[in-house]
Amino acid sequence: MASATTYKDRQLLAVIGDEDSVTGLLLAGIGHVTEGAGGQRNFLVVDAKTETSQIEQAFQNFTQERKDIAVLLINQHVAERIRHSLDSFADPFPAVLEIPSKDHPYDPEKDSVLKRVRRLFGE
Amino acid sequence: MSGAVGREPVFPTRQSLGLMKSKLKGAETGHSLLKRKSEALTKRFREITRRIDEAKQKMGRVMQIAAFSLAEVSYAVGGDIGYQVQESAKQARFRVRAKQENVSGVFLPQFESYTQEGVNDFALTGLGKGGQQIQRCRETYARAVETLVELASLQTAFLILDEVIKVVNRRVNAIEHVIIPRTENTIKYINSELDELDREEFYRLKKVSGKKQRDNAAADAEILAARQKAAAEEAGKSPAAEEPGAADVLGEQEDNDVIF
Numbered sequence: 051m052a053s054a055t056t057y058k059d060r061q062l063l064a065v066i067g068d069e070d071s072v073t074g075l076l077l078a079g080i081g082h083v084t085e086g087a088g089g090q091r092n093f094l095v096v097d098a099k100t101e102t103s104q105i106e107q108a109f110q111n112f113t114q115e116r117k118d119i120a121v122l123l124i125n126q127h128v129a130e131r132i133r134h135s136l137d138s139f140a141d142p143f144p145a146v147l148e149i150p151s152k153d154h155p156y157d158p159e160k161d162s163v164l165k166r167v168r169r170l171f172g173e
Numbered sequence: 174m175s176g177a178v179g180r181e182p183v184f185p186t187r188q189s190l191g192l193m194k195s196k197l198k199g200a201e202t203g204h205s206l207l208k209r210k211s212e213a214l215t216k217r218f219r220e221i222t223r224r225i226d227e228a229k230q231k232m233g234r235v236m237q238i239a240a241f242s243l244a245e246v247s248y249a250v251g252g253d254i255g256y257q258v259q260e261s262a263k264q265a266r267f268r269v270r271a272k273q274e275n276v277s278g279v280f281l282p283q284f285e286s287y288t289q290e291g292v293n294d295f296a297l298t299g300l301g302k303g304g305q306q307i308q309r310c311r312e313t314y315a316r317a318v319e320t321l322v323e324l325a326s327l328q329t330a331f332l333i334l335d336e337v338i339k340v341v342n343r344r345v346n347a348i349e350h351v352i353i354p355r356t357e358n359t360i361k362y363i364n365s366e367l368d369e370l371d372r373e374e375f376y377r378l379k380k381v382s383g384k385k386q387r388d389n390a391a392a393d394a395e396i397l398a399a400r401q402k403a404a405a406e407e408a409g410k411s412p413a414a415e416e417p418g419a420a421d422v423l424g425e426q427e428d429n430d431v432i433f
Contacts, residue, residue: 061268063318073255074243077307078314079288081262095259120269120284121325142282142332145325149232152240156233163328164229167222170335 060120060143064092064112066105067125070152075123092119096128106132112144119144126161127154136162178351180359185366193363197356204348211341213277218334221327228324232317239317242310249306265289267315269322279337284326286319396432403429 063080065072072095075081083089094108109132112122126148129136139146148163150156159165183189247253269284407429 060271062265063267063269063322069253069255070240070243073258074239074310074314075318076258076262077243077311078318079266079311080318081259082265083263091259091262092265093259093262095255120271121322123321140332142329145284145329145332147321147325147328149321150236152244156229156236161229163225163331166335167225167331170222 060118062092062119063121063123064116064119064144065123066094066096066108066112066128067123067149068128068151068153069095069097071123071125071149090116092116096125102131106135109135113139113141113146122146123149125149125151125154126156127151129162130160133162178355178358180355180362183359183363185363185370187367190360190363190367193356193360197353197360200348200352200356204345204353207341207345207348210277211338211345214279214334214338214341217276218331218338221331221334225324225327225331228320228327232320232324235317235320239310239313242306242313246306246310254307267318276334279333281330281333282326283330284322286322288315400432 062082063075065075065080067075072093076093080092082092090111092112094105096105105128109122109124112119120143122144124136124146129148136146146162148156148161181193183193266289267286268289269286271282271284273280274283275281
């Protein structure tokens with residue numbers, strides 16, 4: 051169970067997505083770069099050239115290593131590429147949220163959480 | 174006697190019977206409490222799943238609007254602002270705070286968004302042109318992110334509740350199908366064993382009293398026989414003794430004691 055310490059210091063949102071989504075969310079003010087040398091960004095821009103391993107690594111970094119992220123937003127078409135990691139990730143923190151992108155309309159059928167909802171209610 | 178669930182390894186004594194009875198009572202109370210907890214959680218869970226469904230739909234719409242406003246920005250600025258925005262992001266202005274909500278003993282986290290005042294990384298973005306569009310775009314996206322945060326807290330609550338409900342249901346089932354039948358079995362076993370002991374004790378007592386009665390009867394018969402014999406002797410002697418001993422009626426001669 052989530053104890054108080056695991057989420058009290060989680061304040062930030064992180065995003066993995068295409069350039070437009072990231073730009074928009076950064077404009078909203080979620081962007082954060084950790085202080086000091088080699089400051090880590092809490093966002094990753096994915097385009098056609100980005101390797102899947104890179105996305106995977108960013109996902110692991112945001113979900114496992116960094117302890118200050120409360121919500122991870124990820125574009126659904128990007129999520130599709132690392133679907134197995136997403137499906138196997140079941141911790142309550144950080145909350146992984148699939149969001150639609152401009153070019154890829156949102157499809158509730160693919161969402162990991164909604165899939166579980168459907169399975170639970172036997173649809 | 175022992176069914177599929179078996180029974181606890183106890184000695185069939187009255188003390189352990191009392192223990193088992195209180196245990197059964199406790200298990201029943203616990204079962205009803207847990208059942209109610211599970212029902213409350215399930216109710217909450219269903220509500221949350223409904224709200225997640227709604228929020229996901231809403232998110233789709235909100236993100237569409239936001240994407241459109243971003244398109245407006247790139248049209249107004251006349252170029253890509255992506256790099257500029259990414260490079261100037263330093264401090265998060267939009268943050269979330271987690272607080273807890275207690276549903277039947279389960280702590281559900283709820284994210285609450287707030288903006289850190291005085292942090293503005295994008296003061297210079299859109300300085301040349303399109304500043305107004307950028308401002309509007311930021312507001313739109315801020316609203317979209319609020320929706321997303323709301324959705325995230327629903328989703329987290331969903332995951333935690335899912336887990337907790339599973340655990341609680343497992344406990345309810347364990348109590349219902351294992352602990353209660355087993356305790357009942359144990360009570361039945363102790364009762365039958367105690368009854369058996371009772372019967373044994375009763376039989377033993379009966380045996381003892383029967384033996385006593387027999388002994389008494391034998392003793393009585395012996396005495397009776399002795400007395401009859403004495404009486405017969407007396408009767409045989411008396412006609413002979415009548416003649417010389419007519420004066421002896423007053424009992425100078427000892428009589429046999431009469432024993433009843």
